[in-house]
Amino acid sequence: MMVDSPDRPEPLTGDRNLETEEFVVNMGPQHPSTHGVCRLILTMDGEVIKKVVPDIGFLHRSIEKIAENRTYHQFMIYTDRIDYVSSMNANHAWCVAVEKLAGIEVPERAEYLRVIMAELNRIASHLVFLASFAIDLGAVTPFLYAFRERERIVDLFEMTCGQRLTYNYMRIGGVSKDVPKDFVSETKKFCSYLYPRVDEYEAILTENPIFLGRTKGIGLLDLPTAINYSVSGPPLRGSGLKWDIRKDEPYSAYEKFDFDIPTGENGDTWDRYKVRIEEMRQSARIVEQALEGLPEGGIKAKVPARFRPPQGEAFARIEAPRGEMAYFIVSDGSTKPYRVKIRTASFCNLQALPVMARGWKIADIVAIFGSLDIILPEVDR
């Protein structure tokens, strides 16, 4: 590897005269802290990690092959399953890419609804992160709190589209259903309910000395490495780059909303956690603004059932909760895509794990892995 951070701590510290032998620890594929089925092969020197080799593919479901055999409409249900914790964002990415390809204008109300859903899902996704991250570090209470709030978001989604996890809500050219009558008031209630709850998580975790000891200064990722490894999302922002596709390459209706991009300073585990916590507040802000300005009008552009985009290619990326999600679509003018390449955030973020974990203790890898917020179907597709 070309890029190597100079300020990484040395794996071995202190005077040691004893001869030691490296040994290999196998973590996974079934391990409670790998959030799915990821295998990490750790080469250890005592308690210190010398090398991490992630072994992936335990959830490779050949979604790219399936995409070649489904129509553009039908493939929507598979995008749900690529990133199941934030299906709305995965749907959104697919819609944005196909609409770019075919040049479809989306009604404004649909764009607003998409933004509301995507942001609510971002909050839900970060709550799942918080729950699993806290439970990995030994704090069970935030798990119960986070899922209590998540249930409310899930109720909002179920009210709108009928499912709790794989929403399949967006359609090419709009959204499938208009929101029900009391959705707006319920969501407003939820947003005002969320802010004090986020403060509550912060009261439990952020400055807690045990939590600080487990996260502060652990798993450093410096900015040039992060960029070269194509790391995106909260890990990139945690390393200090003010970069958010919602702000810098706005899609949908994001340029109309006012929100901040939280960034970290050191690029450690704690910064990545803090960025996500702050993003929850910002997402709630976006939702509130979008609900305020929710325009009337149609929710779906006219797209034929046998939708045939023109021949060509499209590359579109959006900011999903875990980072940048992009679709590269090649169309041959038929109802099915010729080739779909799915670029997911976790795939690249996981690749940077060896750099971040090298030199730390074995107990820290749980924190570092958790702070990346990897979703395995996104890695393997």
Place this chain on the structure above:
Amino acid sequence: MGVVQKVPVYLEKIPGGGLITTSLDAVLNWSRASSLWYLLFGTACCAIEGLMCTGASRYDYDRFGMIFRASPRQADLMIVAGTITNKMAKRVKILYEQMSEPKYVIAMGGCAIRGGPFYYDCYSVLRGVDLVIPVDVYVPGCPPRPESILEGCLKLQQKIKKQKVSDWSKTEKFIPEPK
């Protein structure tokens, strides 16, 4: 097959022995059904619904005496939540074999039952977890609601309560039948 496993069979044959075995059945099955410790084994979407949401505040596995275990050695129940790929299939079998008897399996969601949405046009997904390990209860859904999986657990408890100690001697080797 040890002698201990044969004892209930002979016990049942002596006069009055039936009474002992049935009361033994009742006690054992009651304790087994009400302390189903499940293995934290989630692969895909269903893991969020079946293991995390259902274990969290609103639906609560603890009410059924179900507590999650990270190690298969301590678990009685394996909820196969999510897609099992060919690469994972071997590991699933190993995990199942590591669990101590009596052990039960719930196949949760379409993917675990028969490949689900990944049945067609897919080169890497195992079409049903029952091709590698025996399954007791199937919970359809993609993913199923937490209530559905709780209902599946209740169904499994009913199944456990119908077990007999005299069936212990019939330890069958599982042979996956080709579909």
Place this chain on the structure above:
Amino acid sequence: MTPEELTSKIKATFAEKVEELPAVTGIPAFKVKPEHLEEVCTTLVSDPELNFDNLPCLGGIDYPETNEIGVVYCLFSFAKRHHLNLRVIMPRDNPEVISVSKFWVAADWFERETAELFGIKFKDHPDPRPLLLIEEWDEGYPMRRDWEGKDFIRMPETGQEK
């Protein structure tokens, strides 16, 4: 840099080494011969005006009709905020191209995946092991369009594609 400036800049820098393709939704696209790729990438990374420091996406693409196979590189520059789409087209029988993981480490896994699923060989790859499929996979390259496997069930025709 705007896409137009970028197009003219690249044309001026590389002359006949690159061949312009239709833009990918506003992103300039260029075709590069496999033997020129290393040189082109070196310039793309080191030239202070181009400065492509990030590789968001890399994937294979198969054209069985023309017996060709390609690799698509989506490049991005955080410093200059511009996109570029590069493409390498090779004959399908023995495709071989230089690995770009020495320019962008992110290419490492992308290339392993592409090598495994499309059968494209990446020269000088630091870690050329398979990535996603089972260890004992021997059924060829599944993402090629004419691939057939023994466990592969095609969805029956339902009339959508007419």
Place this chain on the structure above:
Amino acid sequence: MRAARQVWSGVYNLVLGLVTVFKHLGHKAITLQYPDERMPMFERSRGVVVLLSDPETGKLNCTACMVCARICPVYAIDLERSEEPDPETKKRYPVKFEIDNTTCAFCGLCEEACNFDAIKLTGKYEFSVYDQKTLLYDRDFLQELGRDVPYEKKKKPLPKAKAAPKADPTSPKPEEPASPKPEESPEESPGEDKPEA
């Protein structure tokens, strides 16, 4: 001094966390006592798929036009059409209608595509079984499941809908299928409305 501040911050934050947790002591638990207590399901909930029947005649609404089977991304619907129309309703009907609940993705595309209020995803969810083979639901079972499902009858698209596309985005009918559906049904399923027209 720095050490003292650290100790103070540590103690303060530990106490803050404990106070936060203890504040929840008086709150009402949100746990749902599932078998005794159920969530009211939302109208749009996408649980198991059912076939709807006409409340007056008791016959299936389905005309076996195959739209749902075609749109299904996972090929879960197996549908066979009758040769002759039903003598009473003068409509074709499905001889065989099977939904494979093992592959079904509960995506709701079939419900959206249907023009005849024949298929619906309902909020029913308790369908776990001991045997996998029983998850293949046949026509009669699906009809039985759909008996008690209330639904609003959609306006039936006229066969001549192509000539007059009704552009009413303001009308409160979000469940209306995608706009091209009216022009699609005549060409895709020739003659299904002919007996009535």
